[in-house]
Amino acid sequence: MASATTSPDNLSKVFKAYDVRGIVGEQLDEELARAAGAAYVAVLGIDALVIGYDMRPSSPALAGAFADGATTAGADVTMIGLASTDQLYFASGHLNLPGAMFTASHNPAQYNGIKMCRALAQPVGAESGLAEIRDRVAAGTPVAASGRSGSIGEHDVLQAYAAHLLSLAPVSGRRLKVVVDAGNGMAGHTAPAVFERLAGQVEMIPMYFELDGTFPNHEANPIEPANLVDLQKRVIAERADIGLAFDGDADRCFLVDERGELVSPSTLTALIAARELAKEPGATVIHNLITSRAVPEIVTELGGTPVRTRVGHSYIKATMAETDAVFGGEHSGHFYFRDFWRADSGMLAALHALAALAESDRPLSDLLRAYERYPLSGEINSTVADQDAVLAALEEAYGAQDGVTIDKLDGLSIGHADWAFNVRASNTEPLLRLNAEGKDEPTMARVRDEALAIIRSGK
Numbered sequence: 001m002a003s004a005t006t007s008p009d010n011l012s013k014v015f016k017a018y019d020v021r022g023i024v025g026e027q028l029d030e031e032l033a034r035a036a037g038a039a040y041v042a043v044l045g046i047d048a049l050v051i052g053y054d055m056r057p058s059s060p061a062l063a064g065a066f067a068d069g070a071t072t073a074g075a076d077v078t079m080i081g082l083a084s085t086d087q088l089y090f091a092s093g094h095l096n097l098p099g100a101m102f103t104a105s106h107n108p109a110q111y112n113g114i115k116m117c118r119a120l121a122q123p124v125g126a127e128s129g130l131a132e133i134r135d136r137v138a139a140g141t142p143v144a145a146s147g148r149s150g151s152i153g154e155h156d157v158l159q160a161y162a163a164h165l166l167s168l169a170p171v172s173g174r175r176l177k178v179v180v181d182a183g184n185g186m187a188g189h190t191a192p193a194v195f196e197r198l199a200g201q202v203e204m205i206p207m208y209f210e211l212d213g214t215f216p217n218h219e220a221n222p223i224e225p226a227n228l229v230d231l232q233k234r235v236i237a238e239r240a241d242i243g244l245a246f247d248g249d250a251d252r253c254f255l256v257d258e259r260g261e262l263v264s265p266s267t268l269t270a271l272i273a274a275r276e277l278a279k280e281p282g283a284t285v286i287h288n289l290i291t292s293r294a295v296p297e298i299v300t301e302l303g304g305t306p307v308r309t310r311v312g313h314s315y316i317k318a319t320m321a322e323t324d325a326v327f328g329g330e331h332s333g334h335f336y337f338r339d340f341w342r343a344d345s346g347m348l349a350a351l352h353a354l355a356a357l358a359e360s361d362r363p364l365s366d367l368l369r370a371y372e373r374y375p376l377s378g379e380i381n382s383t384v385a386d387q388d389a390v391l392a393a394l395e396e397a398y399g400a401q402d403g404v405t406i407d408k409l410d411g412l413s414i415g416h417a418d419w420a421f422n423v424r425a426s427n428t429e430p431l432l433r434l435n436a437e438g439k440d441e442p443t444m445a446r447v448r449d450e451a452l453a454i455i456r457s458g459k
Helices: 006-012 029-042 057-072 085-094 128-138 158-168 187-198 225-238 265-279 294-301 314-323 346-358 362-373 389-401 441-456
Strands: 020-023 048-053 078-082 099-102 109-119 153-154 176-181 200-207 242-247 253-256 286-288 303-308 325-331 334-338 380-383 405-407 412-416 417-424 431-436
Touching: 006 128, 006 362, 020 325, 029 057, 029 109, 029 242, 048 057, 048 405, 057 078, 057 109, 057 303, 078 085, 078 187, 078 294, 078 303, 078 314, 085 158, 085 346, 085 380, 085 417, 158 187, 158 346, 176 225, 176 346, 176 362, 176 412, 176 441, 187 200, 187 346, 225 242, 225 253, 225 303, 225 431, 242 346, 253 346, 265 286, 265 294, 265 325, 265 334, 265 346, 286 294, 286 314, 294 303, 314 334, 334 346, 346 362, 389 405, 389 412, 389 417, 389 441, 417 441, 431 441
Parallel strands: 048 078, 048 099, 078 153, 176 200, 176 242, 286 303, 286 325
Antiparallel strands: 020 109, 099 109, 242 253, 325 334, 380 431, 405 412, 412 417, 417 431
């Protein structure tokens, strides 16, 4: 008989589109992790894997239970210990092994989760094995006897990870002063290994490097401006050249310029795209549909081919594989690199920003001006009871206007020569997410407010 955590009702809540995530003790426990480990081995048909975990208090035990389930199913396990998510992806690529990472990323302390991948960091999502793993856990189906139990070993990949990132984005030129806010997350583990190799090039000022899954200083979610206030103040106080903020599992990175101003992830996407196109002229660059229209414009002007995708790492990675794209960027702060097994790495994105800055004699704000073409609203969430009705109302309101284009690749995207916006439904909450931009600040503000008025009339 299924326990509370392995019941179909609970599993339908914690198995998301891209990962497993839930409240520890209520929705996610060692029993579920053990069953998931066995099911993962069976569904993927593997005989070896690598496991890493973040700094949350529950992570070591959950990772150990998953390893126990995997070895019972006959697979050998390599434990890399404390790791960022991109460090786990590195291990998967470097060792050519499937992998599982225990983290709840930016979620509050009471949560934990599992991100799984195939060998070479290929994603495991709902459409590529995760739903089957969920169903196998729910059924409690015994794993086919392999005739052997797997072993558990340890392998430290941290230094190899740091060396690999710096080989992809070497930093040289003028000396930089850099403030790094790890948010008590896994960048506090990886940043020292990376930046000690840049000791003569970069003066690093650490903030909240103590690994603490209770997040005593602020949430490790840099997409929320409130969580960047400490970094902004410190950059100004230290007269630093740049500030870097990472989320809890350090797969996302956000920038603050020398004035303490926030840098849009779309701007960083355009900067990295320009650097990658300089190395490989004519290459393809992926951007999701809420990224600023400046990104495809700049890619085209530089001779590259921009390709637009839905939001979400599985869509980005699949399209990168189909097109052999050199790079992909998301407005949420995820950046994907072909030379990093098409996986996302916040640290590699940060190194590209540092490399570009060190090669220039200009401050960051000046360097980025060429990539900041349109004012952006940022993501604005609204609680809506009937999402479909609101989307229909938006389409009706704008569809008859001259010069307006509409598409439904992901939610509703409405465009005009002078402005554009996208409205998407949350996968897990009764929310609609609005992202708007305009040719200037008044235009963006007008379109943002008009769209919000329609969206919030449907509460």
